[in-house]
Amino acid sequence: MTDHPILEVENLCTTFSRGGTALPAVRDVSFALGKGQVQGLVGESGSGKSVTLRSILGLARHYGEVSGSVRWQGQELTTMSERQLRKIRGREIAMIFQEPMTSLNPLLTVGTQIKETLTAHTDLGRRARRDRAIEMLDHVGIPAAATRLEEYPHQFSGGMRQRVMIAIALAASPKLLLADEPTTALDVTIQAQILDLILKLADEMAMGVVLVTHDLGVVAQTCDTVSVMYAGRVVEQGAVRQVLRTPRHPYTEGLMRSVPQDVPPRTQLYSVPGTPPSLFSLPQGCAFAPRCQAAGPACQTARPTLQDIAPGRQTACFHPLPATQEDAA
Template sequence: MTMKETQPVLEVRNLCTTFKRGGVLLPAVRDVSFDVRQGEVLGLVGESGSGKSVTLRSILGLTRRHGEVTGEVRWQGRDISRLSDRQLRQVRGGEVAMIFQEPMTSLNPLLTVGLQLIETLKAHTDLSRAARRDRAIEMLDHVGIPAAASRLQDYPHQFSGGMRQRVMIAIALAAEPKLLLADEPTTALDVTIQAQILDLILRLSQEMNMGVILVTHDLGVVAQTCENVAVMYAGRIVEQGAVRQVLRAPRHPYTAGLMRSVPQDIAPRTPLYSVPGTPPSLEMLPRGCAYAPRCEVRTEACLSKRPPLETISTGRRAACFNPVPAIQGEVA
């Protein structure tokens, strides 16, 4: 059975997350919808503040204490957005796991990495005490930490940045989840370690037939690791489709601008392109298309109406009244 024939394990429909500050409503995520299938790697890309991380946290109900979440998050057929916090704790870590951006702030500095690994196994498996220790060693070895058995008693500060991220991955995957939410897992790591971490996540995804949502702002990472991509701007998905389609022939002006920002075959001393302007504040979102103030091809309609996310070709969706023309021979 091919991926296209399988049913989605995660279905997100019209997800909205709104925070309130000083009586002002801040819509951080607006009408976000996408699917993830078993073994699929979906990329969420966009500038900082576009709503990528809030989307992941909203899926697991981690934003409930600070904001209002509406819409549906159907995990293996059941809407987990309606579950209580106690019920959600059975899903988090066991069925759906998450890797956060900065491992040094996500790991407890007062507990050994072995204890933090074993806590996850105790909460989500029926393994005995001895089996949990063996499994912890196995996971550390699985993610490439040398002398795994001797590192169980070490604390997070005794590991390098790359090794701490590997520990985070080991903790996330210890209970063999079916979906991994990876929130910029290579942030603050050097290029060599970034490649190792991404290769590790991809390899484990294939070995465990695990779906992955990878949040990143690096289009190079998306091109190398993801099969499908959703481009976010000001809390909305503005373009969505297969990676090779979206990156080779972007249809939304924002996606096209991001692609132009990646240096490719340019002469020395040529000024690098950057998307003009800055993302809008959540307190002052434009009336129409949020990208209109920065867009070079905006029309009057863009300033007054919000474009819906619509299908523009097979497997492609874009939210734009004036999309970039399709190129001849566009990849289907």
């Protein structure tokens, strides 16, 4: 964490309602992000990562109830009106959504979609907007940018569509980028290119990034800090190097063991036993207890809270894994 974070999320909760039943999708999520820092949110599908991003940007409150605090450069976003938020979205905080083919409008050229952002958030004239759109496509590595400006999303490959999404998000030079699994469904070569591009632009623009992913390899390569989420809660967080090298929560350890490393041929790969709980039937105690070999009686009835276990390191577990000399340092 930094002394002067640009984004502070405290006790963020998002609850949906279905048939009169309250479904807590995000519960008590807290983290801080400094200028130029990359924060990772990692966990299995359904752990609340994407909902967290949408809650930060005020998008989740259209279909759910959001509480807690989200402070952006000292401004409280959760109490802002929709009109006030529209001035911040795209201009100060931008978001890359998970699937570019469904996020891009198939009826509009990519140039039109980039220029829409510039029209809404800048004072640039028509010619200047076109020049900026060409500049952004060129900046994200799309060749013949002036020509491709007039093409439609279906004329681009998956990797190129993702680059277009990045160009739209960064067109107005935001100071915070929320990236929701920007490399999903892309081959590993294109994944590496997209991640390198985001990191390069973040460095050049002194931009903070919150990166949602389920890939621990991506986290290791790109993030400074990481929050591991399970069933809507943060169960462990800290510096990437510490969390991935010496996980203290059994769920984090399970995720690490699920990454194949030097596995002999025809060897069964490890997976965390069981499946994540449904929002309709969350356990009374620790949500991970039904899948955890270390769970004890307290885990069945009480819910552990996030506690400091080392400087800048937190975990929510009644039976954390043993500390190492690196943790104590």
